[in-house]
Amino acid sequence: MVLPSSHSRAGAVADLRYSILSLVAQSFRGNTAWRPVWREPEPKPAYDVVIVGGGGHGLSTAYYLAKEHGIGSIAVVEKSWIGSGNVGRNTTVIRSNYLDHANIPFYEWSLKLWEGLEQDINYNAMVSQRGVLMLYHSDAQRDALARRGNAMRLNGVDAELLDRDAVRRLVPILDFDNARFPIHGGLLQPRGGTVRHDAVAWGYARAADSRGVDIIQNCEVTGITVENGRAVAVETTRGKLHARKIGLACAGNSSRVAALAGLRLPIESHVLQAYVSEGIKPLVPNVITFGAGHFYISQSDKGGLIFGGDIDGYNSYAQRGSTPMIEDVMEGGVSLIPTLSRLRMLRSWGGIMDMSMDGSPIIDKTPIEGLYLNAGWCIGGFKATPAAGWCFAHTIARDAPHELNAAFRLDRFAAGHLIDERGAGAQPNLQ
Amino acid sequence: MLLIPCPYCGPRPEIEFRYAGQAHVARAADPSALSDAEWAQFLYLRDNPRGRHAERWRHTNGCGRFFNCIRDTLTDKIAATYRIGETPPDLAAGAEARR
Ligand SMILES: Cc1cc2nc3c(=O)[nH]c(=O)nc-3n(C[C@H](O)[C@H](O)[C@H](O)COP(=O)(O)OP(=O)(O)OC[C@H]3O[C@@H](n4cnc5c(N)ncnc54)[C@H](O)[C@@H]3O)c2cc1C
Numbered sequence: 001m002v003l004p005s006s007h008s009r010a011g012a013v014a015d016l017r018y019s020i021l022s023l024v025a026q027s028f029r030g031n032t033a034w035r036p037v038w039r040e041p042e043p044k045p046a047y048d049v050v051i052v053g054g055g056g057h058g059l060s061t062a063y064y065l066a067k068e069h070g071i072g073s074i075a076v077v078e079k080s081w082i083g084s085g086n087v088g089r090n091t092t093v094i095r096s097n098y099l100d101h102a103n104i105p106f107y108e109w110s111l112k113l114w115e116g117l118e119q120d121i122n123y124n125a126m127v128s129q130r131g132v133l134m135l136y137h138s139d140a141q142r143d144a145l146a147r148r149g150n151a152m153r154l155n156g157v158d159a160e161l162l163d164r165d166a167v168r169r170l171v172p173i174l175d176f177d178n179a180r181f182p183i184h185g186g187l188l189q190p191r192g193g194t195v196r197h198d199a200v201a202w203g204y205a206r207a208a209d210s211r212g213v214d215i216i217q218n219c220e221v222t223g224i225t226v227e228n229g230r231a232v233a234v235e236t237t238r239g240k241l242h243a244r245k246i247g248l249a250c251a252g253n254s255s256r257v258a259a260l261a262g263l264r265l266p267i268e269s270h271v272l273q274a275y276v277s278e279g280i281k282p283l284v285p286n287v288i289t290f291g292a293g294h295f296y297i298s299q300s301d302k303g304g305l306i307f308g309g310d311i312d313g314y315n316s317y318a319q320r321g322s323t324p325m326i327e328d329v330m331e332g333g334v335s336l337i338p339t340l341s342r343l344r345m346l347r348s349w350g351g352i353m354d355m356s357m358d359g360s361p362i363i364d365k366t367p368i369e370g371l372y373l374n375a376g377w378c379i380g381g382f383k384a385t386p387a388a389g390w391c392f393a394h395t396i397a398r399d400a401p402h403e404l405n406a407a408f409r410l411d412r413f414a415a416g417h418l419i420d421e422r423g424a425g426a427q428p429n430l431q
Numbered sequence: 432m433l434l435i436p437c438p439y440c441g442p443r444p445e446i447e448f449r450y451a452g453q454a455h456v457a458r459a460a461d462p463s464a465l466s467d468a469e470w471a472q473f474l475y476l477r478d479n480p481r482g483r484h485a486e487r488w489r490h491t492n493g494c495g496r497f498f499n500c501i502r503d504t505l506t507d508k509i510a511a512t513y514r515i516g517e518t519p520p521d522l523a524a525g526a527e528a529r530r
């Protein structure tokens with residue numbers, strides 16, 4: 001993997017298409033001719049569009065702005081290095097097994113974009129459609145998942161309701177006869193799976209850069225200049241950048257950045273943790289979610305088991321988690337797969353989530369002209385990366401949401417059009 | 432693990448508590464007089480600072496009471512806890528964490 005280097009020169013990039021031929025040619029040169037895969041340009045004083053936040057969503061937005069809407073001059077400004085936020089911290093699960101009519105088409109479009117992504121951006125993101133299996137442990141849960149599966153199929157999404165024997169054939173190591181939470185079956189989405197998260201950031205960065213997008217790292221936005229109700233520039237640690245349009249994609253820090261323009265958001269920032277075990281031989285063939293506690297698991301190609309659970313539960317910008325949640329997640333894991341108790345946990349880390357108040361995202365214009373918002377992804381925005389960028393680009397370029405993100409409105413909280421998929425966000429204020 | 436000083440019971444481990452969001456968000460005396468925007472503000476809009484935050488906790492597995500707490504959301508340091516109805520301590524003046 002070629003990492004970005006501070007010595008890269010403008011123009012030294014983007015001439016290289018990855019293929020079997022390029023690999024062979026490079027290997028004959030002793031792999032000495034690889035070049036940095038994106039430029040490190042100095043910020044220019046003005047752009048058509050400035051995207052704040054170089055996570056998955058910011059980078060994909062810039063890419064689709066250039067590709068789908070032909071916008072010529074775009075910058076992505078990132079306060080740290082790209083991929084340092086949640087795009088590089090998540091547990092990499094992608095799926096479109098939603099129930100709400102606003103969510104299914106959006107997440108399904110995202111899954112379709114994932115399916116074509118590697119060809120589109122000429123980058124190996126290790127998209128692995130190994131299946132996502134949601135378990136049920138009671139008749140009521142089975143009925144709820146059957147309903148969800150039917151809603152998915154009505155929207156053209158793949159879903160299979162499995163009984164206990166079918167789940168046992170798929171994943172024999174689960175504790176089927178657990179005294180409190182016996183496994184009765186599961187809802188499988190075969191097209192769901194995992195994607196290598198850093199490769200998503202790097203791949204979109206390279207693809208955006210090759211279309212002329214300036215990716216400006218170590219550049220924190222510290223102010224948003226609003227004149228006569230219109231956002232006209234961002235102030236940054238590397239100078240002032242004027243822009244005709246400004247898009248915010250600052251997952252976890254959305255409240256703080258929006259506050260620079262005087263906006264108050266229906267969002268709390270919370271920490272979510274992830275955990276990795278020591279590497280072992282193949283044990284978990286797909287992504288499995290426990291239906292009786294907040295726990296889900298998959299296995300990386302290196303062999304480590306990757307698992308996650310709930311947010312810690314109080315406002316935090318600490319990017320590290322608290323120990324009670326570690327214990328809680330391990331307990332869930334051992335209830336589902338008792339043999340996990342024999343493993344050592346290698347690492348855990350945290351990322352800061354925008355917890356929106358109904359658990360659903362926002363991709364919309366704001367009351368300030370020229371200022372657009374992509375926020376509130378809670379614990380599930382990685383799978384949305386392609387579609388969120390695609391829809392946000394549309395919203396910015398056309399000054400109106402696409403049909404796919406029309407429900408993800410900022411004003412839905414005052415208008416009463418909450419998206420009732422999860423029923424609760426940071427706090428169960430819905431009553 | 433946070434060590435949270437309950438104003439009634441003293442310092443106890445985090446697992447005895449439940450978080451209850453931003454403190455001092457007053458419910459309007461006459462909710463039906465509010466506009467939709469004002470009601471949404473009460474229900475959904477929060478300060479969400481990176482730094483000192485006045486927040487409510489409930490000592491669910493202890494005395495069961497709600498109280499207020501001033502915690503730094505970046506360092507997790509708790510500067511003070513105080514009872515519901517009390518005014519927030521003046522931290523700038525160097526008030527000590529109380530119990
Ligand atoms: C532990 C964990 C597990 C998760 N698991 C999954 C999963 O399995 N599946 C799934 O779909 N989702 C998952 N998520 C959620 C997902 O990672 C996020 O919703 C998604 O990555 C957010 O979008 P992003 O990639 O653009 O965010 P980020 O990568 O966080 O990008 C935001 C960027 O904005 C930058 N920024 C902030 N403030 C400023 C500023 N003032 N100026 C300039 N830049 C700024 C930040 O530095 C950051 O790089 C998980 C998250 C975590 C933490």
Ligand SMILES: [Zn+2]
Pocket residue numbers: 437438439440441490493494495496
């Ligand atoms: Zn108490």
